[in-house]
Amino acid sequence: MDSIHDMGGMQGFGPVPVDAEEVFAHDWQKRAFALTETLGWAVPYGSDEHRQEIERLAPAEYLNRDYFEKWALAAAALARGAGLVSADEVVTGRKSFDVDLAAHPRVSAADLLAASRAGAEMTFPDHPAEPCFAMGDTVRVMVHGPDGHTRAPRYLRGRLGRIERHLGAFQFADALAAGRGPDPQHCYTVIFDAAELWGQGSDTLCADLWEPYLEHP
Amino acid sequence: MPHDTHDHDHDHDPLEQGAALRVRALEELMVAKGLVDPAAMDAIVEYYETETGPRNGAAVVARAWSDPDFKEWLLRDGSAAIASMGFTGFQGEYMRVVENTDTVHNIVVCTLCSCYPWPVLGLPPTWYKSPAYRARTVREPRVVLSEFGVELPKEMRVQVWDSTAEIRYLVLPQRPSDTEGETPEALAARVTRNGMIGTARV
16 A cells, blocks of 8 residues: 555655654553553464555555554554454543453463563465565566555565565565464565666665565566 | 743654653553463563663674684674674574675665664664654765765765665775774774765775
8 A cells, every 4th residue: 555654765754763762652552562462362463464554554644643652553553454343442442342352362461471582483485386486686676556454565566676685485464464364475685776767776685575566576 | 922832842842742641542452352461562662772782793793703614604694794793683584784885885775664673783873763764865975975074085885775675784884993902892882873875985
């Protein structure tokens, strides 16, 4: 979805706030982060569904709302999408109906910590499909921008790069966000010349791109 | 009536106050619904604040500076080498470590959201999540670097890494020349968070 979150290459945002070194500026931001991390187990949802909800915010709202508030709002939207809370409950903060907690169990502190320390498995080493591209191949990033969540940034669309590394088959973000996951796809690190992206410069840029984003030029 | 009441509000950003209230209401709702356990919320914040953070990454860098075999492993298979030091978890499952040299300077960004290697660096600082950093690093990395006080020679290539999929990146800075004989602990103290993102030289 070509919306405001896809910021690479945009101009007009001014200088980087280099002195804003903090992770959290307010305690409520910690609660928003923690709410997102915990609620994901009961609803449930994963990172790509959560990112997609944030991306669905109108551009003005995306820019004006606090980073962590957006996390909490997206988490609540996913809970609402699953029928676990109503719009009215989200607005008032007051519970008006019970949910089936056997079907949507909350995560315990111990289980959440264990999972957070272990990480997630996102690769598919036995994926049967052969990779379509090899090291050094020239590739073009698709021009078409999907309507839903995608990880092919706008500033790379239609640009030529070279396969720098084959990463293996990974769960596919676009499919996961659309509820069609994991739909494993080969993923590659692709290197681009600055001159190809911006018409000038001799620096280089790498991005990690799933195979459906790429084509033979 | 004197118009002095605004003075009391100078330190309060109404947008921020609204966000704080909305987040509190959402937490109370989700707890009342039984969908989240407040103890799990407390535990996860404490975990990221105490068990993850740049000192983990600094230990990795210092070891690479001290042990050529480890450095070779780290650059070849960052995930395994970092996991061997106990730094595993969400947003750090697939790690690639990229080395600064005399001819290449690496800098990491996430243009689409705020992807960042949590186990080795903790959660990202505010500037990393800012629209200015996300938008400009891919287009004018040298200008962004100069705002951080980093000026690179023209002949040095800047290599930008946009974290668009599941790989998370850690920059291996060059070991400072005046550190011969220093212990890994002393070396780790030289390593900065920005140095491992690529917005500082070490």
